[in-house]
Amino acid sequence: xxxxxxxxxxxxxxxxxxxxxxxxxxxxxxxxxxxxxxxxxxxxxxxxxxxxxxxxxxxxxxxxxxxxxxxxxxxxxxxxxxxxxxxxxxxxxxxxxxxxxxxxxxxxxxxxxxxxxxxxxxxxxxxxxxxxxxxxxxxxxxxxxxxxxxxxxxxxxxxxxxxxxxxxxxxxxxxxxxxxxxxxxxxxxxxxxxxxxxxxxxxxxxxxxxxxxxxxxxxxxxxxxxxxxxxxxxxxxxxxxxxxxxxxxxxxxxxxxxxxxxxxxxxxxxxxxxxxxxxxxxxxxxxxxxxxxxxxxxxxxxxxxxxxxxxxxxxxxxxxxxxxxxxxxxxxxxxxxxxxxxxxxxxxxxxxxxxxxxxxxxxxxxxxxxxxxxxxxxxxxxxxxxxxxxxxxxxxxxxxxxxxxxxxxxxxxxxxxxxxxxxxxxxxxxxxxxxxxxxxxxxxxxxxxxxxxxxxxxxxxx
Amino acid sequence: xxxxxxxxxxxxxxxxxxxxxxxxxxxxxxxxxxxxxxxxxxxxxxxxxxxxxxxxxxxxxxxxxxxxxxxxxxxxxxxxxxxxxxxxxxxxxxxxxxxxxxxxxxxxxxxxxxxxxxxxxxxxxxxxxxxxxxxxxxxxxxxxxxxxxxxxxxxxxxxxxxxxxxxxxxxxxxxxxxxxxxxxxxxxxxxxxxxxxxxxxxxxxxxxxxxxxxxxxxxxxxxxxxxxxxxxxxxxxxxxxxxxxxxxxxxxxxxxxxxxxxxxxxxxxxxxxxxxxxxxxxxxxxxxxxxxxxxxxxxxxxxxxxxxxxxxxxxxxxxxxxxxxxxxxxxxxxxxxxxxxxxxxxxxxxxxxxxxxxxxxxxxxxxxxxxxxxxxxxxxxxxxxxxxxxxxxxxxxxxxxxxxxxxx
Numbered sequence: 090x091x092x093x094x095x096x097x098x099x100x101x102x103x104x105x106x107x108x109x110x111x112x113x114x115x116x117x118x119x120x121x122x123x124x125x126x127x128x129x130x131x132x133x134x135x136x137x138x139x140x141x142x143x144x145x146x147x148x149x150x151x152x153x154x155x156x157x158x159x160x161x162x163x164x165x166x167x168x169x170x171x172x173x174x175x176x177x178x179x180x181x182x183x184x185x186x187x188x189x190x191x192x193x194x195x196x197x198x199x200x201x202x203x204x205x206x207x208x209x210x211x212x213x214x215x216x217x218x219x220x221x222x223x224x225x226x227x228x229x230x231x232x233x234x235x236x237x238x239x240x241x242x243x244x245x246x247x248x249x250x251x252x253x254x255x256x257x258x259x260x261x262x263x264x265x266x267x268x269x270x271x272x273x274x275x276x277x278x279x280x281x282x283x284x285x286x287x288x289x290x291x292x293x294x295x296x297x298x299x300x301x302x303x304x305x306x307x308x309x310x311x312x313x314x315x316x317x318x319x320x321x322x323x324x325x326x327x328x329x330x331x332x333x334x335x336x337x338x339x340x341x342x343x344x345x346x347x348x349x350x351x352x353x354x355x356x357x358x359x360x361x362x363x364x365x366x367x368x369x370x371x372x373x374x375x376x377x378x379x380x381x382x383x384x385x386x387x388x389x390x391x392x393x394x395x396x397x398x399x400x401x402x403x404x405x406x407x408x409x410x411x412x413x414x415x416x417x418x419x420x421x422x423x424x425x426x427x428x429x430x431x432x433x434x435x436x437x438x439x440x441x442x443x444x445x446x447x448x449x450x451x452x453x454x455x456x457x458x459x460x461x462x463x464x465x466x467x468x469x470x471x472x473x474x475x476x477x478x479x480x481x482x483x484x485x486x487x488x489x490x491x492x493x494x495x496x497x498x499x500x501x502x503x504x505x506x507x508x509x510x511x512x513x514x515x516x517x518x519x520x521x522x523x524x525x526x527x528x529x530x531x532x533x534x535x536x537x538x539x540x541x542x543x544x545x546x547x548x549x550x551x
Numbered sequence: 552x553x554x555x556x557x558x559x560x561x562x563x564x565x566x567x568x569x570x571x572x573x574x575x576x577x578x579x580x581x582x583x584x585x586x587x588x589x590x591x592x593x594x595x596x597x598x599x600x601x602x603x604x605x606x607x608x609x610x611x612x613x614x615x616x617x618x619x620x621x622x623x624x625x626x627x628x629x630x631x632x633x634x635x636x637x638x639x640x641x642x643x644x645x646x647x648x649x650x651x652x653x654x655x656x657x658x659x660x661x662x663x664x665x666x667x668x669x670x671x672x673x674x675x676x677x678x679x680x681x682x683x684x685x686x687x688x689x690x691x692x693x694x695x696x697x698x699x700x701x702x703x704x705x706x707x708x709x710x711x712x713x714x715x716x717x718x719x720x721x722x723x724x725x726x727x728x729x730x731x732x733x734x735x736x737x738x739x740x741x742x743x744x745x746x747x748x749x750x751x752x753x754x755x756x757x758x759x760x761x762x763x764x765x766x767x768x769x770x771x772x773x774x775x776x777x778x779x780x781x782x783x784x785x786x787x788x789x790x791x792x793x794x795x796x797x798x799x800x801x802x803x804x805x806x807x808x809x810x811x812x813x814x815x816x817x818x819x820x821x822x823x824x825x826x827x828x829x830x831x832x833x834x835x836x837x838x839x840x841x842x843x844x845x846x847x848x849x850x851x852x853x854x855x856x857x858x859x860x861x862x863x864x865x866x867x868x869x870x871x872x873x874x875x876x877x878x879x880x881x882x883x884x885x886x887x888x889x890x891x892x893x894x895x896x897x898x899x900x901x902x903x904x905x906x907x908x909x910x911x912x913x914x915x916x917x918x919x920x921x922x923x924x925x926x927x928x929x930x931x932x933x934x935x936x937x938x939x940x941x942x943x944x945x946x947x948x949x950x951x952x953x954x955x956x957x958x959x
Contacts, residue, residue, distance in 0.1 A: 094924055129781075130921045242839040244735055246773050248648075251790065251803035254687050255816075288852045292815055368848055371814070372802055400816035401800045408798065408818060427796035434798070434818075435882030518888050 099126065252372040253394055257405040267399050269303045276331070277302060280389060283329045283362050289370055293400075294438075300399045305329065305389040310382045317388065319345045320353070320379040324369030326390045333386020334360045338379045345379050352379055370396050408433050411509055413482075414459045420487045423529050424520075431519050436509040441502050450499040454489030456512045463506030468499045478503075490516050490523045595632040598710070599657060601625075602721070605709055606668040609723065611912070612701030614762060626709045627700030629959055633712040635674075635719065641926070643934040644671055644724075647789075649679035651937060654724060654928055669926045670709065673720040677952065678942045680718070686955050688789050688803070693720065693959060695765050695791040703912055704755045706776070706786040713959040716944035725784045727777030727920035728930025734772050739838035742866065743903075744917040748775070749832050750896075750904045751783045756828065757892030760821040764795035770827035771805050772834065779925070781916025794820050806847050807840040811855045811879045825886030825895070829859075829876025836869060837862060841877070855879070868900040 103122050112118035272280070280302050284290040293301060310317065310333060317328065317335065321344025340346055340353025356378065359365055368374050370393050411433035415421055424432065438461065441447060447458060450470055460483050466475035467485070476498065479485060485500050490513050513523075520526060605626055616624070638655035645652045652673045660666040680689050696708035707723045730748060734740060740748070752775070759765040768790035776784045790803040798818030802809075810826035812819045834840045841860065842853040857879035861870045875885030875898070882888070886895050896906055908914050920930055 098922065098924055125915075126919070126921075129919045132918070242843055244839075246731065247771060247805045247807060249769055249790065249803065249805050251685075251688070252801060253684060255800040255802075257800060288855055292855070371847075371851070374847070397800075397802070397816050401818070404798075404817040405800075425796075430796050430798070431882070431887075515882060519882055521889050 099123075102126075250372045250374065252397065255397060255401050257401055265398065265402070267300050267304045267395055268306070270306050272302070272305075279331070279362065280305060280329060283364055287364070287367060289367060294403075297399060297403050300403075301391065301396060304395050304399065305391050307331070308388040308390045310386040310388060313382050313384050315382045316345075317380045317382065318366055318376045318378070320376050321345055322376050323373045324366055324376045325373065326392050327364065327367045327370045327396070328380075329364040329389040330359055330361050331387040331389055332361050334358060334383050335365075335380050335386065336383055337365070338381065339377070340379070344375070352381070358383070369393055410461070411436050411459070414461075414484065414509070417482065418484055418487055420490065420523065420527070423526055428520055428526075432511065432516070435515055435519055436511050439508050439510055441506050441508070443502055443504050443506075445502045445506075447500045447502060447506075447508065448486050448496050448498075450497065451495045453493050454486055454496045455514075456510050457484065457487045457490050457516075458500075459484045459509045461507040461509050463502060463504040465500050465502045465506060468501060469497075489513055491527075591632060595637070598630055598632050599637065600661075602670070602709055603657075603665050603668055605707075606670070606723070607664075609707075611703035614758070617699060617701040618762070624700060626707050627697040628710055629697075630710040630712045633710060633719070633721070634714060635717070638670070638672055640672070641669070642928050642931075643937075644928065644931050646934050647787075649683050649685060650675045652722075654926065656926070667925055669724045671706075671722040671724045673722060675718040675720075676941070676944070677716050677718060677956065678944045678948070681948065681952055682942075685789070686952070689718065690955065690958065691790075691792045692788040693718075695763070695788050695793065696720065698763055698793075699759065699765070702755070702758060703910065704751050704783050704785060705758075706784045711959050713956060715949065718956060718959050722786070723784075724925075725776035725778045725786070726922050726925065726927050726930060727779065727781070727918070729773055730775040730777060730783065731772035732930065732932075733777070733918055734835065734838070740835045740917075742836070742869070745832060745835040745869075746901065746904065747914070747917055748783060748835065749828070750901055750906070750909055752785075752828060752831065753892060753895050753901070754906070754910055755783075755785050756821075756824050756886070757896075759791075760824065761891055764793050764821075765791055766794045766799070766819075766821045767791050767824050769804050769808070770824055770831055771808050772831065773805075777916070777918060777920055777930075779920065779922060780912065781919040782912055806850055807843060809851070809854060811857060812881060814851045814855055822881045822884055822887035825876050825884055828886070829873045832869070832876070833859070833873050836865060841873075866900075868898070872898050872900040
């Protein structure tokens with residue numbers, strides 16, 4: 090008769106442990122081993138028990154809500170086993186509860202408002218269809234508790250998302266330029282207002298913003314009852330309403346169904362200045378609603394690849410430009426390409442109008458500057474004329490990275506300028522003290538990089 | 552020992568790459584109506600014996616051994632002789648949009664011991680990979696897994712192979728199931744449990760970033776498994792990419808775990824994993840990630856803003872760690888600043904961790920799965936059977952795409 094498999098497993102696990110630990114006191118070791126096994130199995134058992142108790146359907150791992158609803162509640166029965174009791178944050182802060190924006194009611198309110206820029210909605214919940222039903226479940230902990238954490242967190246496995254692969258190397262070669270569709274100044278300003286509150290657009294700089302608005306393409310909707318987007322379809326475009334109006338429908342099944350009831354129920358409408366489908370600017374998630382025209386209308390459309398490519402190209406060019414500038418700075422000549430790219434990433438862009446004193450002779454220097462666009466002049470006390478002129482790609486103030494010596498001259502912008510700047514603290518946070526970086530310098534290499542107005546920083550620091 | 556196994560696993564290692572490819576090609580053309588030549592048959596048996604030897608010992612490799620050329624390593628090579636028929640598909644362990652992972656054992660085991668040895672076989676259908684535009688991601692996945700095979704806390708790709716319409720990755724089986732399941736069952740982990748799992752993740756990220764130049768890009772409890780001894784194994788390298796010192800732009804990840812720079816498309820690198828690691832530690836301790844909403848766009852808005860709120864019972868050290876990791880500005884983000892992973896390891900929240908012992912799996916994990924045997928699947932959920940109607944991988948497609956899959 091053979092031994093039970095459970096027994097053999099335990100014994101072979103024990104054998105492995107014995108081999109690994111080579112204990113002196115074998116009996117005690119074995120006793121400890123079994124005690125640990127018992128403890129761990131029991132902990133596991135308790136966990137599953139507790140879970141089954143608190144979840145009506147038993148296999149609650151797949152449930153979409155916390156059994157007790159608010160994970161920050163302190164119901165005493167739950168603070169056992171491997172768990173850790175956490176109490177609700179006491180101090181009251183002004184952040185609105187994320188629960189407050191749970192989809193249907195608020196999205197409806199928003200969509201019904203016709204204030205430009207406010208009528209936006211995403212693809213609604215981009216999660217799997219069943220996830221949507223639960224938003225109607227009332228939070229168990231008083232809704233008046235404005236600072237409670239989302240009580241309806243989706244506890245299912247989360248699906249990974251991805252967009253089309255974007256490769257800057259190829260775009261640098263094929264000279265891609267974003268499509269450009271001319272617009273009147275009024276249209277421009279309406280479009281700007283329509284996206285003003287959308288976080289995907291608020292971070293854009295002027296140039297990116299102009300490219301994105303230029304790429305918006307007019308899309309006439311000739312009549313009512315046209316389905317611009319269909320729930321469940323793959324989303325590629327984001328839309329802004331120029332004129333006309335649209336109704337928004339959600340079918341509980343997660344997708345548009347055939348037949349008269351197929352649209353599902355109406356959850357809102359959207360008019361001029363409103364927008365919809367912005368999740369399509371991130372990746373191709375299924376549309377969470379169907380949008381139908383109620384009259385002859387006009388839309389502006391933007392597709393994801395164009396949008397993300399505009400962002401990528403400008404980021405890519407900016408990074409390469411900064412890396413190029415940094416290569417010219419003798420003080421930083423010994424940075425590895427990896428370090429240079431980190432510094433380039435950390436450079437902050439600032440704009441100054443003409444006539445701004447960017448650094449002031451005699452001040453303690455804290456930051457280093459690269460002139461990205463525009464021109465500037467260098468003045469020294471007691472000299473009438475500028476002692477030097479800076480153009481695109483020139484840098485100044487780099488000794489501030491090295492020491493606290495006062496600025497040796499003032500730099501004043503002669504046009505509007507754009508500078509890329511990095512503080513000494515920022516540099517040290519990333520790479521440590523500049524002295525350390527310079528010490529690995531080959532002195533002969535330093536000499537080769539030296540040019541007119543640069544001081545050999547090594548000579549100075551010693 | 553290593554060289555002995557190497558010889559068994561790589562009977563063809565003296566052949567040039569070109570010869571191997573052409574033999575794969577022949578295989579496709581006539582796999583059903585031609586008897587294997589004796590030599591090939593022998594090579595297959597050798598290969599299977601090698602797999603069994605690895606399964607038997609499963610000893611992690613040292614960083615130096617892992618770095619060896621995948622074709623000269625005991626694990627992670629591309630096999631020209633293995634086929635799906637060599638394995639019996641026992642049960643589905645997980646499914647994705649274009650892949651299915653099966654628990655498998657050898658279909659003709661040589662002895663009783665071998666009958667007990669199991670693997671996880673990830674099967675990807677070429678048609679689906681192409682339709683879902685994941686060709687590049689799948690290639691990255693195989694190549695990264697080959698490069699890191701043997702790491703103590705990363706799923707080991709023992710071998711990869713392909714046939715006319717599918718790609719296969721033979722992985723070690725982790726019977727403990729997903730950390731995700733334990734976390735949801737427990738609702739949240741206590742500090743010591745969280746610290747232990749977080750620390751093993753730090754070792755993984757340190758290795759991937761600083762030794763391999765790889766960004767993982769999909770850290771979340773669903774992708775972390777527990778092995779029979781209670782240690783972690785990171786799985787699903789579908790988005791992993793060798794980035795080295797260049798930034799990359801393709802958006803990928805999981806909504807709640809996306810880093811702000813990924814959402815804004817300003818270029819991202821290994822720093823995204825440190826952001827996601829902060830979210831992960833938060834989810835361990837709290838039971839849900841810090842940024843969440845029904846509407847994914849609202850999640851992204853919160854992420855870009857980057858204000859993390861902590862429950863008051865969270866320890867100051869844990870808050871400090873998470874704040875450091877979940878910093879929007881990458882030039883200030885812990886893990887990405889000076890020191891890299893070492894700065895994370897030195898954080899006070901990890902003060903009780905013996906990093907050296909941890910790497911050598913000498914620290915006992917908080918959960919040791921209770922198992923009936925090596926092939927126990929109780930820790931995995933049930934999945935729907937595979938749909939029967941499949942789009943065929945046509946000859947035209949194979950002519951166009953097979954070149955992309957030649958590394959498999």
